[in-house]
Amino acid sequence: MTVSPSAEPGRVGIWTFAFDSQPAGRVRESASEIEELGYGALWYGEAFGRDTVGQAWLLLSATRRLAVASGIANIAFREPIATAAAARTLGEAFPGRYILGLGGHRVDDTVNTVDGLPVPTRSRAVTIMRSYLEAMDASPAHSPIPASAPHRLLAALGPKMLKLAAERTWGAHTYFVPVEHTTRARQIMGPDAFLAVEQAVVLDYDLDRAREVATAHVAGYLATAPHQEANVRRLGFGDEDIVGGPSRRLVDAIVAYGGTEAIRRRVREHLQAGASHVCLQVLTATPARLPRREWRELAPVLLPRHTQVAASRRST
Secondary structure: OOOOHHHOOOOEEEEEOHHHHOOHHHHHHHHHHHHHHOOOEEEEOOOOOOOHHHHHHHHHHOOOOOEEEEOOEEOOOOOHHHHHHHHHHHHHHOOOOEEEEEEOOOOOOOEEEEOOEEEEOOOOHHHHHHHHHHHHHHOOOOOOOOOOOOEEEEEOOOHHHHHHHHHHOOEEEEOOOOHHHHHHHHHHHOOOOEEEEEEEEEEOOOHHHHHHHHHHHHHHHHHHOHHHHHHHHHOOOOHHHHOOOOOHHHHHHHEEEEOHHHHHHHHHHHHHHOOOEEEEEEOOOOOOOOOHHHHHHHHHHHOOOHHHHHHHHHOO
């Protein structure tokens, strides 16, 4: 599978959940600006807002060259045949620009009995994901097939899922991870797999205020996402970092906060550790607000050619 040169995600992109709270017109306008600023890719999550396919159409139709990536499309929300058909359609309509990130949790169809009571069998996440990919590949196609199928990535944290991502897809999309995890992921996946790392950031020169936003972000995930807690424990963080609220050490490892230089330094660390691409999730004290001011302020620091790129795009 190949991506056209105009849609290469580059080294730095934007990741956001904030689009779900915004009207479609504002989402389209913001996506267009992200492209003009010179970011290589736009990543969006899927929770209980817009469907991942509809969101992709909205973003792709508002831009001309930007790579648009689901980060991630939840496999629990749709059958493999539906995901395969949607990916083909987006790949046909927007050649080389759509990246399908897959993740989430799903229960297989096997049913055992315990004392005569049917009980669904919960397979391991890697087993379920492998089966999902196989079902996608086996789905019949009665519509045009794009010359270059959209790249697929897996949301991956643990060694087994990272290996599956390297073996069966373009690579992995990691989330809520410190630089140490990027080093380990690259070692596990080998030199060729694509590794897109989400990095949460707070652009605020008032460090106390920035740390407060960062701490709330980390605490929220520890309270609601057991797989994220398991991952940070695997990296050596213990009860002293997790129980009763995240420690300063854990917050500093997960979130880069402060001025533009602190954020630029963290991006560089991930790239040096083996990341192919770093997508920034800008956190603010008002999560539903689109952080457009911060995206603009970070662009000239992280994208040295952003001014020339923007000028070139305006002239074409």
